[in-house]
Amino acid sequence: MKISILTVLLALVTTLSFGQENNTYKSTLTKMMQVSGSEVTFKTAIDQMISMIKQQQSNxxxxxxxxxxxxxNKDAIGKLVDLILPVYQKHLTEADLRQLIAFYETPIGKKFAEKTPLITRESMAAGQEWGxxxxxxxxNKLKEKGYLKQ
Incomplete structure (x- = not known):
């Protein structure tokens, strides 16, 4: 009986500890998304999506x-954070996130966060041209080898 009570208590303490750890990671991830400009980018994507649907549903x-x-907008970012939390936890520690936050709070980090949407947009256009x-x-090579008709 004592062993089963101890087992339950140990499991409860472990679960509570993991939950608290998860909450601090989540708030650190949320902060990193804010300072990196990701939150603004995601909100812009939501606005663009809604705008497209709005045009289709003009009535x-x-x-x-x-x-x-x-x-x-009340909880979209929070729900996104919940979805991407395991992905970030798989690849980055909370200490990594804190270092990213420190970077994004520097002048060059702020500039990078500000310019990232522009760089991404222009890079996508360049990538499409490259493709x-x-x-x-x-x-042309397929035509040259006779696999496609001229």
């Missing part, structure tokens, strides 16, 4: 969309 009144945006060039080379 829906603006009041609905205003209310919906307010509602979704188009490779596809063109493949097509």
């Amino acid at each position: 829906i009144p603006n009041e609905f969309w205003d209310e919906f945006v307010t509602e979704i 188009r060039q490779i596809a063109e080379k493949v097509e």
